[in-house]
Amino acid sequence: AQSVTQPDIHITVSEGASLELRCNYSYGATPYLFWYVQSPGQGLQLLLKYFSGDTLVQGIKGFEAEFKRSQSSFNLRKPSVHWSDAAEYFCAVGGAAGNKLTFGGGTRVLVKP
């Protein structure tokens, strides 16, 4: 069975500081990994994805994520957060053929001025 764990429910960070969100997954085959962001009352916006190749992937809005197979992790990072980055972030795992995604419980990011 596939699963995703996001250990941090809430993270508060000062504007301009760096941000790292943790994601650990369990998947029986080669995982397809995603990070989505959700603003209050909105749908999910894709930040980045990893299928294969370079383990450091770049996404939109200055985000990047690193796939570490040995640690079953896919952590999301941003060097300098902006107030507009306040949102909920979801890590998800899926497989080939684009079928179901399994999401983590999400991490809510608050940005202090």
Added chain:
Amino acid sequence: ETGVTQSPTHLIKTRGQQVTLRCSSQSGHNTVSWYQQALGQGPQFIFQYYREEENGRGNFPPRFSGLQFPNYSSELNVNALELDDSALYLCASSSASGSDTDTQYFGPGTRLTVL
């Protein structure tokens, strides 16, 4: 390019009623997936449709059903509504071929409240 759209935006129903939610997939996408997101939780997979056939189902009872139409739009139907069905229902579309295969793009969701 038109993104994924969903209707209605909000809906209020009472227990025991039936509801239909609608989704139009992104241009060029032939696969639609539905997710339920309860308050404070991550989305949970309900089912997926590809070429008008169900192509995978999550752990949801049969009173959750769906359709996909020849233009790839989709409906989610829920019968005999229960209070626990109150949630944000998200539709996602993807393409089974091409350079962006296996990436799901989400609509804004329909907020369903069951009283």
